[in-house]
Amino acid sequence: MNPRLNKFKKKNLIYSASLGVLLLFLSSLIPPLRTPLLDIFKLPLNLLNFTRHEIAGIIFYHQHMSQNEKLRRENDLLKQKLIALNEVYLENERLNKFLSLKQKSSYRVIAAKVIGRPADSWSSVIIIDKGTYHGIKRGFVAINYLGLVGRVIETTFLTSKIMLINDPNLSVSAIVERSRQEGLVSGTLGSYLMMKYLPKEADVKISDVIVTSGLTYVYPKGLLIGTVVDINEEFSRLTRYCLIKPAVHLSNIEEVLIIIP
Amino acid sequence: MRNWIFLIAIVILGLIQVTILNYVKIFNIKPDLLLISLLLSSLFFEMKWAFILGVFAGILKDIFTIDAFGTNTLLFALWAYLIVKLSKKISIDNNYIRVPLMFIITLFTSIITRLILLTQGNAIPFGITLRIMFLEPLYTALIFPLVLKYTQPILSFKVIK
Numbered sequence: 031m032n033p034r035l036n037k038f039k040k041k042n043l044i045y046s047a048s049l050g051v052l053l054l055f056l057s058s059l060i061p062p063l064r065t066p067l068l069d070i071f072k073l074p075l076n077l078l079n080f081t082r083h084e085i086a087g088i089i090f091y092h093q094h095m096s097q098n099e100k101l102r103r104e105n106d107l108l109k110q111k112l113i114a115l116n117e118v119y120l121e122n123e124r125l126n127k128f129l130s131l132k133q134k135s136s137y138r139v140i141a142a143k144v145i146g147r148p149a150d151s152w153s154s155v156i157i158i159d160k161g162t163y164h165g166i167k168r169g170f171v172a173i174n175y176l177g178l179v180g181r182v183i184e185t186t187f188l189t190s191k192i193m194l195i196n197d198p199n200l201s202v203s204a205i206v207e208r209s210r211q212e213g214l215v216s217g218t219l220g221s222y223l224m225m226k227y228l229p230k231e232a233d234v235k236i237s238d239v240i241v242t243s244g245l246t247y248v249y250p251k252g253l254l255i256g257t258v259v260d261i262n263e264e265f266s267r268l269t270r271y272c273l274i275k276p277a278v279h280l281s282n283i284e285e286v287l288i289i290i291p
Numbered sequence: 292m293r294n295w296i297f298l299i300a301i302v303i304l305g306l307i308q309v310t311i312l313n314y315v316k317i318f319n320i321k322p323d324l325l326l327i328s329l330l331l332s333s334l335f336f337e338m339k340w341a342f343i344l345g346v347f348a349g350i351l352k353d354i355f356t357i358d359a360f361g362t363n364t365l366l367f368a369l370w371a372y373l374i375v376k377l378s379k380k381i382s383i384d385n386n387y388i389r390v391p392l393m394f395i396i397t398l399f400t401s402i403i404t405r406l407i408l409l410t411q412g413n414a415i416p417f418g419i420t421l422r423i424m425f426l427e428p429l430y431t432a433l434i435f436p437l438v439l440k441y442t443q444p445i446l447s448f449k450v451i452k
Contacts, residue, residue, distance in 0.1 A: 149356050153357050155357055
């Protein structure tokens with residue numbers, strides 16, 4: 031090879047390298063120059079990174095799979111724990127309300143848990159985990175922190191049956207809190223209660239609060255029953271009745287307090 | 292052996308009836324799993340055991356209801372006897388006959404129960420009475436094939452000697 035040509039090539043190479051270094055140096059000093067350079071490198075870098083990621087994915091497939099399974103199990107476990115903790119939190123909230131009611135209440139009460147419901151659709155009853163052994167007797171009144179729940183109709187040594195206020199067989203003497211209008215509240219087996227035997231000129235309005243009247247010895251005075259949602263006339267047109275939304279969520283009671291007279 | 296296992300199955304169905312089933316109520320009505328167990332025992336067992344299992348289911352239902360004790364026991368015994376007699380006269384071997392039969396049994400049980408409640412002075416509004424009287428049989432009849440599917444292993448259980 032010609033030595034002059036060789037020398038020329040070497041010279042060009044040195045110049046090119048110096049120019050490259052200079053450009054890199056300048057790019058580090060001048061951001062507007064560095065940015066387009068980085069932009070140029072972005073695509074090949076991405077491509078390389080993608081290839082590396084994919085190859086690593088293939089090589090470590092099994093490891094990732096077992097790791098994924100492990101994480102999934104952990105996730106399930108944590109989800110279950112979260113649900114359980116949420117349940118405990120809700121129970122705690124309910125029991126706190128119960129405790130405050132028990133402390134505020136002027137009555138002697140026994141707290142009980144609901145363990146069952148009736149086997150048929152013809153009655154509205156709950157079964158609780160306290161019976162005669164705990165001092166519960168037939169006729170005692172059941173409440174919770176929201177209001178009147180029902181009345182004990184049957185007791186065994188360790189359990190009791192409570193007829194809820196939405197059972198048609200249970201009637202409670204009640205008054206409209208605002209106007210003191212008396213009436214008889216009974217269940218319909220549905221979501222609402224019915225306050226019957228109201229005179230035509232009775233002072234009852236929608237959203238009025240209904241409480242126990244205390245006229246009968248059984249139910250203490252002033253226990254919240256619910257609020258009026260509708261007022262109608264009886265078929266005979268002699269009296270009126272109103273529909274009451276119970277204060278207590280009767281379909282999902284979990285704990286009750288039994289009042290000992 | 293099969294009889295005793297089905298007896299335990301009746302207890303489990305009874306417990307489901309008074310607990311979990313309250314979460315699947317439609318229009319405040321739930322299916323009667325104990326009546327389903329009665330029909331199953333009457334169809335898959337001979338007269339003696341059908342009667343015993345029927346009475347057992349009836350007692351269980353009486354325990355968990357507030358009706359006069361014995362109402363369901365007597366009714367269930369009567370149904371067990373009649374179904375076994377009927378199954379000897381006509382073939383009740385497919386769901387097209389079993390489901391309507393389940394509907395009829397539940398409907399009659401509802402009507403009789405309502406009449407008994409009425410004599411006790413129980414005043415359920417007419418609309419609600421109708422709703423329970425027709426929806427409960429429908430719901431029970433529709434759920435019957437599902438219960439049959441899950442109890443089939445017990446009903447076809449045989450001890451291999």
